Amino acid sequence: MKLKELLSSLSFYNRNSFFKDVEISDIAIDSREVKHGCLFICINGFTVDGHQYVDEAVNNGAAAIVAEQPINCSVPVINVQDTNRALAMLAAKFYQYPTDKLPLIGVTGTNGKTTITYLLEKIFNTNNVKTGIIGTIQTKIGNQVYPIENTTPNALILQRTFRQMIDANVEQTIMEVSSHALDLGRVYGCEFDIAIFTNLSQDHLDYHKTLDDYLHAKSLLFAQLGNSYHNNKKKFAIINQDDSACRILKRSTAQEIITYGCKNQADVMASNITLSAKGSQFRLITPIGNIVVNSKLIGMFNVYNMLAATAAAIAANIPLTIINTAMDNIQGVDGRFETVSLGQSFGVIVDYAHTPDSLENVLQTSKEIAKRKVYVVVGCGGDRDRSKRPLMAAIAIQYADYAIFTSDNPRTEDPNLIIEDMIIELTDTAKFEVIVDRKKAINKAIQYASNDDIVLIAGKGHETYQQIGHVKYDFDDREIAREAIKAKEK
Numbered sequence: 001m002k003l004k005e006l007l008s009s010l011s012f013y014n015r016n017s018f019f020k021d022v023e024i025s026d027i028a029i030d031s032r033e034v035k036h037g038c039l040f041i042c043i044n045g046f047t048v049d050g051h052q053y054v055d056e057a058v059n060n061g062a063a064a065i066v067a068e069q070p071i072n073c074s075v076p077v078i079n080v081q082d083t084n085r086a087l088a089m090l091a092a093k094f095y096q097y098p099t100d101k102l103p104l105i106g107v108t109g110t111n112g113k114t115t116i117t118y119l120l121e122k123i124f125n126t127n128n129v130k131t132g133i134i135g136t137i138q139t140k141i142g143n144q145v146y147p148i149e150n151t152t153p154n155a156l157i158l159q160r161t162f163r164q165m166i167d168a169n170v171e172q173t174i175m176e177v178s179s180h181a182l183d184l185g186r187v188y189g190c191e192f193d194i195a196i197f198t199n200l201s202q203d204h205l206d207y208h209k210t211l212d213d214y215l216h217a218k219s220l221l222f223a224q225l226g227n228s229y230h231n232n233k234k235k236f237a238i239i240n241q242d243d244s245a246c247r248i249l250k251r252s253t254a255q256e257i258i259t260y261g262c263k264n265q266a267d268v269m270a271s272n273i274t275l276s277a278k279g280s281q282f283r284l285i286t287p288i289g290n291i292v293v294n295s296k297l298i299g300m301f302n303v304y305n306m307l308a309a310t311a312a313a314i315a316a317n318i319p320l321t322i323i324n325t326a327m328d329n330i331q332g333v334d335g336r337f338e339t340v341s342l343g344q345s346f347g348v349i350v351d352y353a354h355t356p357d358s359l360e361n362v363l364q365t366s367k368e369i370a371k372r373k374v375y376v377v378v379g380c381g382g383d384r385d386r387s388k389r390p391l392m393a394a395i396a397i398q399y400a401d402y403a404i405f406t407s408d409n410p411r412t413e414d415p416n417l418i419i420e421d422m423i424i425e426l427t428d429t430a431k432f433e434v435i436v437d438r439k440k441a442i443n444k445a446i447q448y449a450s451n452d453d454i455v456l457i458a459g460k461g462h463e464t465y466q467q468i469g470h471v472k473y474d475f476d477d478r479e480i481a482r483e484a485i486k487a488k489e490k
């Protein structure tokens, strides 16, 4: 594509600038990945400033540079105010606005995003619609899975992935939209048809500083809904009526709103709810009819996830019978309230709860279904929101009968200090112990468990590594738990 054509996507670029037009073979934001003919976009990151790597990019064959500051070099330099936002528009244009053609659902909120994307995958697949998923666990195109670094990748990876999905005949894309992505403009240039809000509770205050800033980032998904001039399809906002943030989110969009909830009057509701260790049963009340759902998903929070998925599926014109079949058939989501069972006499559950609210939800649910004691093994990630640490520890000992505090992904922090942050306000020392090594902590909890107890291993869910420093070591809570159960049963 010619540079001038590519730049037509930037409304804020000064079109009078004069330079010799060049052919652009690809876009790169990493100088090490620049190939001949690439447009190199300099991103001022959290670790380094991409503007420092212009020489390397030019040496590797960059045909032009997009930057936030004047740069002296042998190829054309296009100055923009914000390269992150420019990247989103340029990548969308380069890949020919894939989301104009690809129906797109975006899910935002503190907890439940991944679960809802997989519920929707099940619903669309039951309706014989080929899906693509972008989110925390992986990128999925049909049944092919690809590793992912971020829940919502940067705009370049994102638009390229959409293009791959179109080439693979994907008919519906469902993606998680993190607050970081919204704040950093990773999803500008995406044409969402349906935007879902799950809930808002404390997380990521290291990045957003206040809950209001965090909510504002979430609201951008709704503010963006239907604002593009690229397609004129009807758009829908799906909003949790029981969350106190709903009022602000409703005011953020001019598009049609479908609400869901259990406590307040909403368009999609659940009543007659029965929760057990085997799953959840409820009457699903919708504008297109009522059904009874018998799901294997456990816990009240999953009832909310099912309501959100139902509301979105209705917006996408999926028949209620299909929604019913999908809800009844979904087996569970990787690492979300996943049971590890080798026939032992006590329950072992691995879950991705790594926020105060999610930990409270899963512990409450564990307590409701446990016949006897609940043990929890939990830590907090390093280089992340420090203020959630004491809250999570307090919740752990409030709900569980006994807690073992351990490491999550310490990253570049000292794991002992992370645990100190967690337990600093705890006084009831008989209710917990500290075992820094996560494998030993899981083993100990499983040693303690006897008939009808539950061991909840929280925080890492589907993760198959533990990051210590900058190194990711193989580590899977489910594997470690299985080994520990086998060792105990010997």
Ligand SMILES: CC(=O)N[C@H]1[C@@H](OP(=O)(O)OP(=O)(O)OC[C@H]2O[C@@H](n3ccc(=O)[nH]c3=O)[C@H](O)[C@@H]2O)O[C@H](CO)[C@@H](O)[C@@H]1O[C@H](C)C(=O)N[C@@H](C)C(=O)N[C@H](CCC(=O)O)C(=O)O
Pocket (backbone or CB within 6 Å): 029, 030, 031, 032, 042, 043, 044, 045, 046, 047, 048, 049, 050, 053, 149, 150, 151, 152, 153, 154, 178, 179, 180, 181
């Ligand atoms: C804080 C944050 O969002 N960081 C993201 C950011 O990294 P960064 O700002 O540190 O990048 P950097 O290393 O400073 O590099 C700046 C620029 O220089 C370039 N560079 C760098 C070196 C070089 O030799 N040449 C060169 O050109 C880089 O390619 C980059 O374009 O850009 C990277 C590439 O797009 C992201 O992978 C990275 O996410 C990191 C891994 C991360 O942990 N992000 C978290 C906070 C995050 O975004 N989380 C949310 C979800 C959270 C949730 O749902 O709970 C997410 O969506 O994943």
Ligand SMILES: Nc1ncnc2c1ncn2[C@@H]1O[C@H](COP(=O)(O)OP(=O)(O)OP(=O)(O)O)[C@@H](O)[C@H]1O
Pocket (backbone or CB within 6 Å): 109, 110, 111, 112, 113, 114, 115, 116, 136, 151, 176, 198, 199, 301, 302, 304, 305, 335, 336, 337, 351, 352, 353, 354, 357, 358, 359, 361, 362, 461
């Ligand atoms: N609707 C919900 N409300 C509260 N907690 C939930 C909800 N759904 C799931 N959870 C809890 O939160 C954890 C994470 O769920 P899920 O992965 O679906 O959320 P997410 O929003 O994608 O999280 P992340 O931001 O880390 O990607 C689950 O393991 C469960 O403990």
Ligand SMILES: N[C@H](CCC[C@H](N)C(=O)O)C(=O)O
Pocket (backbone or CB within 6 Å): 151, 354, 380, 381, 382, 384, 408, 409, 459, 460, 463
């Ligand atoms: N997307 C979240 C995942 C947290 C998972 C938890 N295991 C941790 O490492 O803190 C984050 O990057 O904050």
Ligand SMILES: [Mg+2]
Pocket (backbone or CB within 6 Å): 113, 114, 135, 136, 137, 151, 176
């Ligand atoms: Mg997720």
